[in-house]
Amino acid sequence: MGALAGLPALMSGGTEAVAGSTVAETKFLPIHDLNLSPEEIADLEEFAAPVLREAHRLDELNLGNLPAESGDPGFIFTPE
Amino acid sequence: MTAWVGVVVNNASPTSADQIAMSELCYLSIADASRLIAARKISPLELTQAHLDRIHKLDGHLLSLITLTSEIALTDARRATEEVLHGRLLGPLHGIPVTYKDTLATAGVRTTAASRVYEHWVPDKDSNVVARMRQARSVLLGKANLSEFSFAGGSGDQDFMKPPRNPWNADYSSGGSSNGSAVGVAAGLAMASVGADSGGSIRIPAAHCGVVGFKPTYGLIGRSGEIPLSYSVGHLGPLTRSVEDAAILLECLAGFDPRDRASIRTQVPPYWKLLSSKPAGLRLGLCSSYMDAVGMHSEVASFFEDAVNVFRSLGFPIHEVSVPHLNYACAASYNNIMRIEAFCTHFQNFRDPAIRSKYGHAFRNIARGGFLTTLDYFRAQQARALISAELATAFQDIDVLLTPTTPSPPSAITVASAEKQISDRLGTDPKVNRTNFMHEAAYTSPFNLTGNPVLSVPSGFTSRGLPVGMQLIARPLQEASLLSLGHQYQLATDWHRRRPPL
Numbered sequence: 001m002g003a004l005a006g007l008p009a010l011m012s013g014g015t016e017a018v019a020g021s022t023v024a025e026t027k028f029l030p031i032h033d034l035n036l037s038p039e040e041i042a043d044l045e046e047f048a049a050p051v052l053r054e055a056h057r058l059d060e061l062n063l064g065n066l067p068a069e070s071g072d073p074g075f076i077f078t079p080e
Numbered sequence: 081m082t083a084w085v086g087v088v089v090n091n092a093s094p095t096s097a098d099q100i101a102m103s104e105l106c107y108l109s110i111a112d113a114s115r116l117i118a119a120r121k122i123s124p125l126e127l128t129q130a131h132l133d134r135i136h137k138l139d140g141h142l143l144s145l146i147t148l149t150s151e152i153a154l155t156d157a158r159r160a161t162e163e164v165l166h167g168r169l170l171g172p173l174h175g176i177p178v179t180y181k182d183t184l185a186t187a188g189v190r191t192t193a194a195s196r197v198y199e200h201w202v203p204d205k206d207s208n209v210v211a212r213m214r215q216a217r218s219v220l221l222g223k224a225n226l227s228e229f230s231f232a233g234g235s236g237d238q239d240f241m242k243p244p245r246n247p248w249n250a251d252y253s254s255g256g257s258s259n260g261s262a263v264g265v266a267a268g269l270a271m272a273s274v275g276a277d278s279g280g281s282i283r284i285p286a287a288h289c290g291v292v293g294f295k296p297t298y299g300l301i302g303r304s305g306e307i308p309l310s311y312s313v314g315h316l317g318p319l320t321r322s323v324e325d326a327a328i329l330l331e332c333l334a335g336f337d338p339r340d341r342a343s344i345r346t347q348v349p350p351y352w353k354l355l356s357s358k359p360a361g362l363r364l365g366l367c368s369s370y371m372d373a374v375g376m377h378s379e380v381a382s383f384f385e386d387a388v389n390v391f392r393s394l395g396f397p398i399h400e401v402s403v404p405h406l407n408y409a410c411a412a413s414y415n416n417i418m419r420i421e422a423f424c425t426h427f428q429n430f431r432d433p434a435i436r437s438k439y440g441h442a443f444r445n446i447a448r449g450g451f452l453t454t455l456d457y458f459r460a461q462q463a464r465a466l467i468s469a470e471l472a473t474a475f476q477d478i479d480v481l482l483t484p485t486t487p488s489p490p491s492a493i494t495v496a497s498a499e500k501q502i503s504d505r506l507g508t509d510p511k512v513n514r515t516n517f518m519h520e521a522a523y524t525s526p527f528n529l530t531g532n533p534v535l536s537v538p539s540g541f542t543s544r545g546l547p548v549g550m551q552l553i554a555r556p557l558q559e560a561s562l563l564s565l566g567h568q569y570q571l572a573t574d575w576h577r578r579r580p581p582l
Contacts, residue, residue, distance in 0.1 A: 030423060031450030034430050048448040054415040054518070055456045061408060063462040 105130040106268035107579060110325040111352075113271065114172040117164060124164065124175025127271075128157035128219050131177045135221065135269050138582055143244045144264035145222040146182045149189055153177060156219040163217070172328045172352065173216035179270040181258050182223035183230060184316075185305040186210050189220070193307045194228045194241045196438040197429060207305025208337045209274050209316055216332045221270050225260025228442040230281055230309040231422055240440055243493075246289060247580035248546055252490040255285035255520070257309075261319045262289040266580055272320045272329055276303075278310040279414040280486075280524025282317050283536035287485035287549025290538045290578060292566075293319050294326045297556045298531030299344040301330075302337015310421040311342075313413055313528040322576055323537060323566040327351040330559060349560045359564040364391055365401040365478030373407045374522040377488040380548050383540030384484045387550045390572050391482070396565075401474040401481070409467050409526030414518050416452060416460035417529070423449030468530045475555045480565055483523045485536040485549035523551060533559050535566045538575040547575070 031041065100108075105127060108116070116122045132150055139145055160175035180186065183193045185203035187210075192198045206214060214220070225244045244263040246254040254263050258275025262285035265273055275282040277295045286293025294317045301316040308314050318329035331351045337343040366388070376384070392398060426446050429435045436443060474481070518525070527534045532553050539550035552569075554562040570576050 029451055029453065030427075031447060033427070034436075034447070034450065044444065044447050045451065047444055048451040051415055051419060051448045052451060054411045055452055055459075057411045058408060058416070058456075058459045058463050061405060061459075061463055061466065063459060063466070 102130045102133060103268060106134050106271075107321070108271070109322050110172060110176050110271050110320065110328050111322070113176060114174065114328075117175050118169055120164065123157075124160035124219060125154070125157040127175060128153050128177045128221070131221055131269060131271075134267075138267060139264075139269060141245065141250070142247060142263050142267055142269070143225055143242055144260045144267065144269055145179065146192055146194060146225050146241055146260070147190055148222040149220050152189065153219050153221050156217075160217050160219065170215075170217045171332075173213065173218045173332055175217065175219060176271050177219040177221045178213060179221050179224040179261060179264050179273045180207075180210055180213075181226050181230075181261050181273065181275045183226065183276055183307040183309075184210055184223075184274060185307075186220065186223065189223065191223065191307065192240070193230070194226045195440065195442060196240045197229075197435060198307070199240065199438075203305070205305065208302040208339065209333050210305070212332050212335075213274070224258070224264055224270075224273055224275075226275075227257035227259070227281075228440050229307070229422075229426070229446065230257040230276060230278065231442050231445050246490055246546075247582055248290060248490075249544065251492055252544075252546055253288060253493055255288035255486075255490065257281040257285075258293075258319065259285040259289070262286050262291055262293070265289070265291045265319050265321060267582055268579070272318055272325055274316060274329070274333065275319050276306060276309070276314060276316050277524075277528065278314045278418050279518075279528055280521040281309075282315075282319060283485050283524050283534060283549070283551065284520060286319055286536045287538070288490040288547065290541070290547030290549075290575070290580070291319055291321055292323055292326050292538070292576065293317065293485075293536040293549075294330060294563075295527070295534045296330060296334065296559055297344070297533045299340075299342045300346070300533075300557070300559070301333045302335070302340040302343045304337050304339030308425055310418040310425070312421060313418050313525075315528065323535065323563055323570050324352070324355060326535070327355055327563045327567070330563070334559075344557075346557060351560055351563055354560045355564055355567045357564070358568060359561050362396055362479045362561060362565060363399055363477065364388075364396045365399045365474065365481045367401050367403050367406060367474070367481060367483070369402060369404075370406045371483060374487055376484055379489060379540070379542045380484050380487060383548050384482075384550060387539045387569070387573075388482060390569060391565075394568055394572060398482075399478050401478055403467065403470045403474050405463070405467050405470060406526055408463050409529045410518050410522050412460040412463035412467070413529035414521050414525040416456050417464070418525075419446070419449030420452050420457045420460075421449075422446045423452075464529050467526070471530050471532065472555075479554065479558070479561060481553040483551045483553070484539075485523060485551050486520055487522055488519070489542045489544070489546045489548050527551075527553055532556055533562055535562050537566050537569060538578075539573075540575060541578065545581075547578075
């Protein structure tokens with residue numbers, strides 16, 4: 001999967017790959033910077049599946065584009 | 081013990097050290113021990129020696145410590161004893177034996193994070209919290225065991241260190257990740273410990289081991305010198321056997337830390353002294369929609385209802401509040417922010433195959449964060465802004481929110497690793513996955529996201545004799561009222577006075 005092919009999945013708010021591909025094929029994921037073997041990546045990918053599903057739950061919030069509509073993307077956390 | 085015996089004998093006091101059984105010395109509260117030290121009824125050296133003896137007797141089984149610092153403890157204790165003899169008492173922590181989670185740097189004492197990666201690392205400087213506790217003349221007993229790098233998934237087998245065992249029943253989980261701290265305090269091996277909490281790592285083991293765990297407001301306790309898990313949801317805090325003792329420790333630990341950019345500049349109140357005034361007019365709250373969404377074990381529910389009724393009987397009104405998107409907080413905090421920040425923390429280590437090979441289970445757990453994207457992180461931070469605002473709105477109607485600390489009592493430890501246990505629980509149904517995946521942190525991690533102070537207190541024991549806990553959550557920087565309310569609860573109940581069958 002090329003970088004452009006991964007774009008729609010990212011825009012939906014997560015790392016879900018397009019049909020017929022896997023997360024590990026999404027070349028720009030930080031995990032690939034570790035230079036692991038394809039077997040190690042595949043093993044970790046299976047282990048990471050619940051994490052990715054949970055990450056996608058935040059899509060349900062319909063938070064909109066970045067920055068958030070309030071103008072405060074919440075990147076910096078400062079307790080009041 | 082020689083330094084003190086003469087004083088004790090001369091005084092012929094009924095509360096002198098030679099008349100208090102060793103186990104009783106080790107179960108004194110810090111408040112009581114400090115009074116006895118000030119009155120020269122017991123010495124720091126006697127207190128320390130009693131704890132060292134108990135550690136030698138029990139910790140081969142309990143595994144609460146990674147490194148025992150007997151010589152340092154005795155040196156610290158002799159110095160503290162000499163100072164008392166010369167009329168120089170530095171405060172309530174003078175001569176009190178304590179431990180630290182082994183992610184907190186101790187000058188001259190190895191700091192391992194329970195990993196082979198740091199197996200031989202000896203810092204040359206104390207972390208902020210250790211320096212503060214040393215200045216208060218506390219005694220360093222040792223470095224407490226934990227889940228590797230605070231993220232090994234609970235109580236599974238680890239390559240470098242086996243997990244600490246629950247003193248109430250070694251067949252059940254002691255929680256994670258500051259479980260060595262909690263086990264030691266519960267078992268009378270230390271009078272207090274300082275732990276770290278990025279998703280519940282102080283409060284969950286505190287609840288599972290029947291002790292008090294306190295996660296203060298984000299930034300109140302400086303974190304410089306800590307091997308971190310996650311910068312923006314990470315907190316440090318005390319584990320003790322009573323709320324009163326937690327107040328004593330917090331007074332020492334809180335305050336500006338110039339080496340932690342998140343540290344707050346604020347006046348630290350006299351938390352211990354403030355406990356003596358009963359908190360009046362506090363409005364307590366329940367968020368039933370959130371608790372219904374998360375669910376809880378029947379015995380946890382029963383004890384939680386009892387605890388709410390205790391507060392009612394003390395005259396505190398209970399209100400229902402709504403935090404509409406709190407059910408997403410765990411996904412944002414524990415799943416996204418903590419994992420991504422942890423991945424970034426360990427990134428350079430992971431890129432080096434020689435270092436990477438030294439990781440145990442923590443590698444797989446932390447590497448999962450490498451499958452998340454920048455957008456996942458931003459989405460989580462947006463959710464954080466949304467949920468924090470909703471919670472602040474809820475706190476316009478109440479002063480303290482109540483929840484269980486964990487949805488379930490400690491789970492049985494199987495022969496499977498923690499990773500396998502999690503995997504087994506997941507199943508295939510998406511809803512089950514969501515419910516079980518971060519089940520244990522469902523009530524704790526939302527407040528790592530929002531930064532509110534949270535106190536966990538023991539609130540019951542199951543039919544199997546296992547402890548469960550309850551959380552009291554307040555607005556940022558309202559630690560004093562939180563501690564005061566928790567103290568009132570402990571004056572009305574005796575769960576915190578129970579001792580494990582050791």
